[in-house]
Amino acid sequence: MADGMIRAETDALLAVRGLEAWYGESHVLHGVxxxxxxxxxxxxxxxNGAGKTTTLxxxxxxxxxxxxxxxxxxxxxxxxxxxxxxxxxxxxxxxERGIFASLDxxxxxxxxPVVMPGGLSLDEIYTLFPNLKERARSQGTKLxxxxxxxxxxxxxxxxxxKLLLLDEPSEGLAPVIxxxxxxxxxxxxxxxxxxxxxxxxxxxxxxxxxxxxxMEHGRVVDMVKNEELLTSLDRLHEYLGV
Amino acid sequence: MDELFGIPLPLLFGQLLLGLINGAFYAMLxxxxxxxxxxxxxxxxxxxxxxxxxxxAAWMLLNxxxxxxxxxxxLVPIIIGATGIVLEKLMISRLYKLDHLYGLLLTxxxxxxxxxxxxxxxxxxxxxxxxxxxxxxxxxxxxxxxxVYRGWVVVFAAAVCLATWLVIEKTRxxxxxxxxxxxxxxxxxxxxxxxxxxxLTYGAGVALAALGGVLAAPIYSVNPQMGSxxxxxxxxxxxxxxxxxxxxxxxxxxxxxIIEGLTKVFYPEASATVIFVIMIIVLLARxxxxxxxxx
Numbered sequence: 259m260a261d262g263m264i265r266a267e268t269d270a271l272l273a274v275r276g277l278e279a280w281y282g283e284s285h286v287l288h289g290v291x292x293x294x295x296x297x298x299x300x301x302x303x304x305x306n307g308a309g310k311t312t313t314l315x316x317x318x319x320x321x322x323x324x325x326x327x328x329x330x331x332x333x334x335x336x337x338x339x340x341x342x343x344x345x346x347x348x349x350x351x352x353x354e355r356g357i358f359a360s361l362d363x364x365x366x367x368x369x370x371p372v373v374m375p376g377g378l379s380l381d382e383i384y385t386l387f388p389n390l391k392e393r394a395r396s397q398g399t400k401l402x403x404x405x406x407x408x409x410x411x412x413x414x415x416x417x418x419x420k421l422l423l424l425d426e427p428s429e430g431l432a433p434v435i436x437x438x439x440x441x442x443x444x445x446x447x448x449x450x451x452x453x454x455x456x457x458x459x460x461x462x463x464x465x466x467x468x469x470x471x472x473m474e475h476g477r478v479v480d481m482v483k484n485e486e487l488l489t490s491l492d493r494l495h496e497y498l499g500v
Numbered sequence: 501m502d503e504l505f506g507i508p509l510p511l512l513f514g515q516l517l518l519g520l521i522n523g524a525f526y527a528m529l530x531x532x533x534x535x536x537x538x539x540x541x542x543x544x545x546x547x548x549x550x551x552x553x554x555x556x557a558a559w560m561l562l563n564x565x566x567x568x569x570x571x572x573x574x575l576v577p578i579i580i581g582a583t584g585i586v587l588e589k590l591m592i593s594r595l596y597k598l599d600h601l602y603g604l605l606l607t608x609x610x611x612x613x614x615x616x617x618x619x620x621x622x623x624x625x626x627x628x629x630x631x632x633x634x635x636x637x638x639x640x641x642x643x644x645x646x647x648v649y650r651g652w653v654v655v656f657a658a659a660v661c662l663a664t665w666l667v668i669e670k671t672r673x674x675x676x677x678x679x680x681x682x683x684x685x686x687x688x689x690x691x692x693x694x695x696x697x698x699x700l701t702y703g704a705g706v707a708l709a710a711l712g713g714v715l716a717a718p719i720y721s722v723n724p725q726m727g728s729x730x731x732x733x734x735x736x737x738x739x740x741x742x743x744x745x746x747x748x749x750x751x752x753x754x755x756x757x758i759i760e761g762l763t764k765v766f767y768p769e770a771s772a773t774v775i776f777v778i779m780i781i782v783l784l785a786r787x788x789x790x791x792x793x794x795x
Contacts, residue, residue, distance in 0.1 A: 344690055352686060358679045361679055370690035373691050
C-alpha cells in the first residue's frame with residue numbers, strides 16, 4: 259500500500275496539491291489534492307456546487323485567483339496563463355461545450371492549435387466521429403447536443419494534448435448518446451490518453467473510470483477505486499445524495 | 501434622355517459618384533471600428549484621428565522624404581498601425597476589465613489630444629496633396645466625366661473591404677478571431693495567445709483607418725479636422741449596420757454614402773441629416789442594427 263502511494267506521487271502525470279481558487283471575493287476551492295497517472299481515467303464526483311467544475315477551470319487557469327500547486331509532467335503551472343497551460347499538453351472540454359456559433363464544424367474542429375505531436379489525424383477523427391464529417395459545413399451550434407459534445411471532445415484529440423479535462427460530457431444527453439460517449443472515452447483511454455472527468459452521474463462514471471474522487475465543499479473528501487465502487491455504494495449515496 | 505425625374509443626368513451621376521466615394525470611406529472606417537469593437541469591446545473614438553494621421557503621414561512621407569503615393573499606401577498603414585499597437589499595449593489594454601465607458605473616454609481623449617497636436621503643428625487650413633500622375637485625369641463616360649482618382653478610390657476601397665471580409669470569414673486566422681470574439685477565455689484555454697491577438701487586431705483596425713487616410717489625402721485637403729468631420733457619420737453607419745458586424749458595416753457604409761448622395765440631388769436640405777434620421781428609424785425598428793445579432 260505504502261509502495262503504491264509513493265508510486266502515485268512520483269509517476270503522476272498530474273499532481274494537484276492544496277489547490278485553492280477564488281471567483282472574485284468568493285473562495286470556492288479550499289485545498290484540492292488529486293493525482294492522476296498516465297493513461298488513467300479518473301472522475302470527480304460530487305453534488306452541485308462541490309467545486310468539480312471549478313477544479314477543472316482552476317487547472318486550466320480560468321479562475322480569478324489560484325493558490326497551491328499544480329504539477330503537470332513535472333512543470334509547475336499554478337501561476338501560468340491558460341494558453342501556456344494548454345501548450346503543455348492539457349486539452350479542455352468545458353461544461354457548456356463551448357461550440358462556437360460563428361464557426362462551422364470544420365472550423366470548430368480546427369480551432370485549437372496542435373501543441374505537440376501525437377494527436378489524432380483528421381482522418382482518424384472522422385473515423386471515430388463520422389457525423390462530424392457529414393456535417394462539416396454546418397454551423398457549429400446547429401448540431402444536436404450529442405454531436406456538439408462529440409465535436410467538443412474531438413477537437414482536443416487533434417492537438418496532441420495527453421491529458422483531457424472533460425466537464426460532464428453526459429449532461430443533458432439521451433441515454434443512447436451517453437452510451438456512445440462512454441464508448442468513446444474507453445476508446446481514447448485505449449489510445450493512451452489520460453482523462454480527468456467531472457460527473458454527476460456515477461452510474462455513467464462507473465462504466466469508464468479507473469478511480470473516483472469525491473468532492474464536497476471545495477475539497478476532495480474521498481477516493482474510490484472503480485472495482486470497489488459497488489461495495490461503497492452506501493458511502494457514495496451519502497456523499498451524492500442520490 | 502438626359503434627365504431622370506426632372507434631374508439632369510450628369511448631376512445625378514455626379515452626386516451618385518460622390519456618394520459612392522463617401523461611402524467607400526464610411527465602409528473602410530466602419531469596418532475597422534467593427535473589427536476592433538468585435539474583439540476588444542472598445543468603441544475606438546481615436547479612429548477619426550488615426551484616419552487623419554494616415555493622411556498626414558502620407559503628406560509627410562511625400563514632402564519630407566520624397567516617398568510617393570504608392571509607397572505611402574503600403575508604409576502608412578504599417579507605421580500608423582504600429583502606433584496603434586503601442587497605444588493598445590500601453591493604455592487600452594488596462595481597461596478591458598472595466599466598464600465600456602472607460603475605453604470610450606480614453607480613446608475619445610486620445611483622439612482630441614492627437615488632433616490638438618496636429619492643429620498646433622500644421623494649423624487648421626489644410627495642406628494640399630497632389631493626385632499621383634498615374635491616376636490624374638478623367639474618363640469620358642458619355643454621360644459624365646469621371647475623375648480617374650475617384651474611380652480608383654471606390655474600386656480600391658471595395659477591394660480592401662472584400663479582402664478584409666475574406667480574411668475574417670474564410671481563413672484560419674479569421675476563424676480564431678471570430679472564436680475569440682465569442683469566447684476569448686476558452687480560445688485562450690486552447691493555447692492561443694489571445695492578448696497578442698487583441699493587440700494585433702487593434703493595430704489592424706488602426707491600419708485600415710490610416711489606409712483610408714492615404715486614400716483621402718488627394719481628395720480632401722489634409723487637415724487636422726478631417727477625421728472628426730467624418731467619424732460622427734461613421735459611428736452612425738456602425739450603429740445602423742450593427743455593432744461588430746463586418747459585412748454589415750461594409751454594405752451599410754456604401755449604401756448610406758449613396759443615399760446621402762441621392763438626397764443631395766432630390767432634397768439637398770436633408771443631406772446632412774439623412775443618415776441620422778435613418779439611424780433613429782433603424783434603432784427604433786431593429787435596435788441591434790440591420791446586420792447585428794441580438795445578444
